[in-house]
Amino acid sequence: MALDTLTALAEPTRRRICDTLRVRECGVAELVVALRMSQPAVSKHLRVLREAGVVSSRPVAQQRIYRLEPGPFQELDAWLRPYRELWSDSLDKLERHLDSNP
Amino acid sequence: MALDTLTALAEPTRRRICDTLRVRECGVAELVVALRMSQPAVSKHLRVLREAGVVSSRPVAQQRIYRLEPGPFQELDAWLRPYRELWSDSLDKLERHLDSNP
DNA sequence: CAGTTATATAACCTACCTGGCATGTTGTCC
């Protein structure tokens, strides 16, 4: 489910990390520069994202390259699906009207 | 932006409220029964959702009827859009491959 | 092996979040 995913993505800093990683995968040091934040803070956020499955890491030399994983975003997309009828076309609204007024 | 929206929706209880309101709008007492939680707790969550624009309320007699608002969900949908290329078709993957290997 | 680089973890502190109970507020009915 999108449970932990939303918790992970609710944090502004973590969203900035995702925005950065969306452009291209990169190591922690790059993120530290991009976010202008301390390295431990970035590592902690990456841990949360990693445990939520939002990012994955692979070792390259002494670096750890982080990359976005599609899964959680797909789950979020799926979770959002039933809510899309809130703004879908008038045909849906008519249908719901008929449902509630038999 | 989807900033406050994600914070509001990150809470499991608030997601349950949204799931309930997605079926139909209702007053606080119904939510209290549905969620099996104290009325003040529900009211507080509703406050968060209301201030995030996720729900709106209108007074009916001494009740307050809460309803889902489409806006934040639309914003979330829009925020998610650039991330959809993570799992889109192989054409995109080829494109990204060519971008990174000129 | 010693030193450096790159990152993770530990310990700690502050602040906020969420739940409970008690109480305030607003509208309705007699």
Next chain:
DNA sequence: GGACAACATGCCAGGTAGGTTATATAACTG
């Protein structure tokens, strides 16, 4: 106007989250 019904709000306790500094770990480098 008094009593009641439906919510909102204030206050307090417990837990957790996010930041810092200091330290541990792992992999190159000479």
